[in-house]
Amino acid sequence: MELKDLYRDVILDHNRNPRNFGPLADASADVEGYNPLCGDRLKLHLRMADDRVADIRFEGEGCAISTASASLMTEAVKGRTRAEALDLFQRIHALLTDDAATDVETLGKLAALSGVREFPARVKCASLCWHTLASALESTSPEPLPAVSTE
Amino acid sequence: MSETTGALRVPTRHFDVEAVRREFPILGRSVHGRPLVYLDNGASSQSPAAVIAAVEDYMSTHHANIHRGVHTLSQEATALYEEARERIRRFVNAASRSEIVLLRGTTEAINLIAQSYARPMLRPGDEVLITHLEHHANIVPWQMVCAQTGATLVVAPIDERGEVHAEAVEALMGPRTRILACAHVSNALGTVLPVERLVASARSRGIVTVVDGAQAVAHCGVDVRALGCDFYAFSGHKMYGPTGIGALYGREELLERMPPWQGGGDMILRVSFSGTTYAALPGKFEAGTPNISGAVGLGAAIAFLDSMDLDAARSHEEALRLHAEDTLGAIAGLRVIGTARRKAGLVSFVVDGVHPHDIGTILDQEGVAIRTGHHCAMPVMDHFKVPATARASFAFYNTFAEIDRLAAAVEHARRMFL
Ligand SMILES: Cc1ncc(COP(=O)(O)O)c(C=O)c1O
Numbered sequence: 001m002e003l004k005d006l007y008r009d010v011i012l013d014h015n016r017n018p019r020n021f022g023p024l025a026d027a028s029a030d031v032e033g034y035n036p037l038c039g040d041r042l043k044l045h046l047r048m049a050d051d052r053v054a055d056i057r058f059e060g061e062g063c064a065i066s067t068a069s070a071s072l073m074t075e076a077v078k079g080r081t082r083a084e085a086l087d088l089f090q091r092i093h094a095l096l097t098d099d100a101a102t103d104v105e106t107l108g109k110l111a112a113l114s115g116v117r118e119f120p121a122r123v124k125c126a127s128l129c130w131h132t133l134a135s136a137l138e139s140t141s142p143e144p145l146p147a148v149s150t151e
Numbered sequence: 152m153s154e155t156t157g158a159l160r161v162p163t164r165h166f167d168v169e170a171v172r173r174e175f176p177i178l179g180r181s182v183h184g185r186p187l188v189y190l191d192n193g194a195s196s197q198s199p200a201a202v203i204a205a206v207e208d209y210m211s212t213h214h215a216n217i218h219r220g221v222h223t224l225s226q227e228a229t230a231l232y233e234e235a236r237e238r239i240r241r242f243v244n245a246a247s248r249s250e251i252v253l254l255r256g257t258t259e260a261i262n263l264i265a266q267s268y269a270r271p272m273l274r275p276g277d278e279v280l281i282t283h284l285e286h287h288a289n290i291v292p293w294q295m296v297c298a299q300t301g302a303t304l305v306v307a308p309i310d311e312r313g314e315v316h317a318e319a320v321e322a323l324m325g326p327r328t329r330i331l332a333c334a335h336v337s338n339a340l341g342t343v344l345p346v347e348r349l350v351a352s353a354r355s356r357g358i359v360t361v362v363d364g365a366q367a368v369a370h371c372g373v374d375v376r377a378l379g380c381d382f383y384a385f386s387g388h389k390m391y392g393p394t395g396i397g398a399l400y401g402r403e404e405l406l407e408r409m410p411p412w413q414g415g416g417d418m419i420l421r422v423s424f425s426g427t428t429y430a431a432l433p434g435k436f437e438a439g440t441p442n443i444s445g446a447v448g449l450g451a452a453i454a455f456l457d458s459m460d461l462d463a464a465r466s467h468e469e470a471l472r473l474h475a476e477d478t479l480g481a482i483a484g485l486r487v488i489g490t491a492r493r494k495a496g497l498v499s500f501v502v503d504g505v506h507p508h509d510i511g512t513i514l515d516q517e518g519v520a521i522r523t524g525h526h527c528a529m530p531v532m533d534h535f536k537v538p539a540t541a542r543a544s545f546a547f548y549n550t551f552a553e554i555d556r557l558a559a560a561v562e563h564a565r566r567m568f569l
Binding site: 001003015016122 | 508512516524568
């Protein structure tokens, strides 16, 4: 367990310069995520078009892990279909919680989040934005989605 | 006793911190390969060997249920439990053991007052007065009882230092104010409240006073009769005792008038299907089998405190806090949150560009344990417009060298995020 596994350069960079940060006009959903442990709040703005994430932005004040995770997430899901974004949510969830998660290589930059698993107290920081995304995708879905696993 | 000259920052009486540390087994452990620096005493303090031994001795030689058996073990357990109550009584200088109700801790004590004292008494339009710096345990039970009764919760302000001004609280004491509930010491800011004056002002207006002593009892010295409050609540785990045990001091006259809060065994004199006669104080408020080993441990913690030179210990804690404010204050971009003129042994702070949670993780890797977050005082965070703070809280077993390690680790965290 090493600090530099947690605070990788990608994480520090996205914390310092979060991408897609700020409000979003004509959003289809504005969803607030809340981490009761630390009191951090995250607002996610999502615009869907043709069942794709046409645009996504976030706001809020959080720790480096939650800010970087949200920033990386917005980059990763922009342009993806709803189903693809939900699939990514599941894979990140596994990456953060399941020691046997294997597809780290296929995750690109998001693989930087794999160090969080070694710091159980911080998993919720990294997963907050993803849960918020899942509920935003659900709330904008024309039909009910198959149950999204969370914990 | 050694006299020191010059430096204000040195305890004026000799305090042998290394000798004290040897009494606390956990202080010998390491975390992530570094000697533990435990600076989260405001959340829970550590226990001396005497407390651990007392609990072990109780469990291995005396354990049985109390107040229920004629057999030897039950009598021994009962005697030890009541002895702990007597120690607590003496520690806070209550007039009688009937005034000491043993409970789970501060939270349970305040809920008991809210439900058993306040709920039957409050009428729509009555007011419960608290302050802006309360722990959630001294906010939510009042919100609940206000919702149940139609009473209103009134909140006295704090200033930019995190101080509570007695005049500002007094200005809010009106004809409908029934209860004043305030902290003795703030857990988020360290502010020591002017409780003596607040209690006196409230009493002169016929307002019942509730003091949340969770952060004060181990560090300030509490005399409930000198203070004159009606209720005083505290937790064992913040005064070197076990978790799950604490006490409520209540003035006998009020406790007598209050209905029991929970029903069950131990709180009755006689039960039949046509009615029940409740036990005398304090048993009336102690339904069910209590935390006997916890009470024994808390009694041992008080005996430990009684054996110490508490004035010297408190000067040491004060010196630690001043040293921490100096060394942390020298770090670029660090801001101390809570700069009251009367402050207990803790320092809350934020660092530009580094979220408190990241500070907490980085410090932990260096063996330094602090608390980060909102400290169950979200309104305080809102007041200072910060989402969270990092908080180092001290006990008499902490050292100046530990504070230096804290400051070095915070500086390391700051550099990582440059
Ligand atoms: C000021 C204050 N009040 C109340 C509490 C609640 O104490 P407990 O959790 O032991 O019931 C705490 C402890 O966190 C506190 O610091």
